[in-house]
Amino acid sequence: MSTTTITAAVVRQEKGRFNIEELELDAIRPNEVRVRMVATGVCHTDAIVRDGVYPVPLPAVFGHEGAGIVEAVGSNVRTVRSGDHVVLSAAYCTHCAECRAGREAYCENLFAQDFGGRREDGTTSLTDRAGNLISSHFFGQSSFATYANVVESSLVPVDRSVPLEKIAFLGCGMQTGAGSILNELRPPAGSSIAVSGSGAVGLAAVMAARVAGCTKIVAIDLHDSRLALAEELGATHTINARTSNAAEELLRITGGRGVDYIFDTTAIPDVLVSLAGALAIRGTLALVGAAAPGTYAPFEIGASLVKGWTFKTIIQGSSVPQVFIPRLVELWQQGRFPVDKLVKNYALADINMAFDDSASGATVKPVIVF
Numbered sequence: 001m002s003t004t005t006i007t008a009a010v011v012r013q014e015k016g017r018f019n020i021e022e023l024e025l026d027a028i029r030p031n032e033v034r035v036r037m038v039a040t041g042v043c044h045t046d047a048i049v050r051d052g053v054y055p056v057p058l059p060a061v062f063g064h065e066g067a068g069i070v071e072a073v074g075s076n077v078r079t080v081r082s083g084d085h086v087v088l089s090a091a092y093c094t095h096c097a098e099c100r101a102g103r104e105a106y107c108e109n110l111f112a113q114d115f116g117g118r119r120e121d122g123t124t125s126l127t128d129r130a131g132n133l134i135s136s137h138f139f140g141q142s143s144f145a146t147y148a149n150v151v152e153s154s155l156v157p158v159d160r161s162v163p164l165e166k167i168a169f170l171g172c173g174m175q176t177g178a179g180s181i182l183n184e185l186r187p188p189a190g191s192s193i194a195v196s197g198s199g200a201v202g203l204a205a206v207m208a209a210r211v212a213g214c215t216k217i218v219a220i221d222l223h224d225s226r227l228a229l230a231e232e233l234g235a236t237h238t239i240n241a242r243t244s245n246a247a248e249e250l251l252r253i254t255g256g257r258g259v260d261y262i263f264d265t266t267a268i269p270d271v272l273v274s275l276a277g278a279l280a281i282r283g284t285l286a287l288v289g290a291a292a293p294g295t296y297a298p299f300e301i302g303a304s305l306v307k308g309w310t311f312k313t314i315i316q317g318s319s320v321p322q323v324f325i326p327r328l329v330e331l332w333q334q335g336r337f338p339v340d341k342l343v344k345n346y347a348l349a350d351i352n353m354a355f356d357d358s359a360s361g362a363t364v365k366p367v368i369v370f
């Protein structure tokens with residue numbers, strides 16, 4: 001398939017706005033498919049790269065929770081055909097030791113695959129009207145665009161009967177929140193969990209904790225509206241960290257024992273250090289929130305030694321997207337993963353508003369519908 005003109009949201013400067021521009025998309029490579037984007041979620045990680053916390057070469061097209069319809073298929077692609085509906089997730093190299101072991105979320109080549117702004121062969125698929133190179137292949141896709149050349153490892157074929165705009169955004173934040181609970185932490189039925197930060201990722205974790213059978217699910221946030229939503233989705237208790245001390249509240253809720261699992265999406269060192277004090281014996285504190293390189297959390301390691309506690313970081317909910325996303329779709333079909341409650345739709349032209357609404361707390365999960 002030849003080059004084509006597309007419309008995309010381009011970031012040209014660190015902390016800059018998204019500009020809607022016409023770009024040239026080049027021909028697909030043998031390991032890629034051309035996807036006509038139907039919808040894409042907006043994730044906090046898009047804001048982080050826009051702001052230069054992780055260095056993706058600018059100008060760039062971001063977007064990494066796309067979904068669409070396959071229009072053309074590269075000669076080496078085996079897993080999808082033209083016309084298939086696909087949800088897009090993080091790319092992985094498929095050939096490193098972690099990928100070979102089924103731990104694709106921890107691919108040794110993760111940064112090059114997802115944040116490099118280039119294909120493995122060093123090219124980008126996008127150029128602007130003046131002929132300048134624009135970074136592409138963000139998470140293998142760069143989905144803030146009407147069309148994209150997507151690498152095969154990012155593709156998750158899904159049931160055609162499910163409206164794509166309803167499940168478009170399962171590929172990152174939802175997979176991370178739900179997968180962290182269902183794939184990585186695996187809390188036993190009857191156990192307790194606290195979710196620190198009830199944004200898109202945290203609320204996905206709340207829904208998954210209910211699926212897993214946790215009997216105490218404590219949502220923590222700064223916005224009462226998000227805490228109310230958390231209750232609707234399965235939280236048994238809520239804490240507004242603006243007005244109460246979350247660690248003290250967790251100890252009170254658990255009768256002094258502490259919580260078995262704490263899942264943090266805020267990546268704020270003071271929050272992590274304080275919450276660690278509310279862990280139960282043998283408890284686990286898991287971090288998924290992204291902080292700038294060089295951020296440290298100084299945990300208490302004296303008195304807490306006897307607790308035998310664990311701190312771990314989790315990427316993409318330790319999911320294999322092609323296995324886990326179809327499971328999330330089934331849970332959604334059964335009403336057990338009601339992501340619709342988090343979503344507000346925006347046009348591509350309103351993408352800056354979508355980011356502003358996410359940052360202010362007005363919208364949990366902005367979704368761009370093309």
Ligand SMILES: NC(=O)c1ccc[n+]([C@@H]2O[C@H](COP(=O)([O-])OP(=O)(O)OC[C@H]3O[C@@H](n4cnc5c(N)ncnc54)[C@H](O)[C@@H]3O)[C@@H](O)[C@H]2O)c1
Nearest residue numbers: 044045176197198199200201221241265288289290315316
């Ligand atoms: N590890 C991964 O694979 C992965 C994947 C996706 C997203 N992320 C990261 O996860 C984080 C969360 O993403 P999101 O899309 O849910 O973001 P979000 O902005 O929707 O949610 C963050 C929430 O934390 C709350 N919060 C802020 N400070 C707080 C505090 N002191 N105490 C309690 N709550 C507080 C905010 O009010 C907000 O509701 C981001 O850092 C994102 O980059 C990581």
Ligand SMILES: [Zn+2]
Nearest residue numbers: 093096099107
């Ligand atoms: Zn790999």
Ligand SMILES: [Zn+2]
Nearest residue numbers: 043045172173
């Ligand atoms: Zn993301």
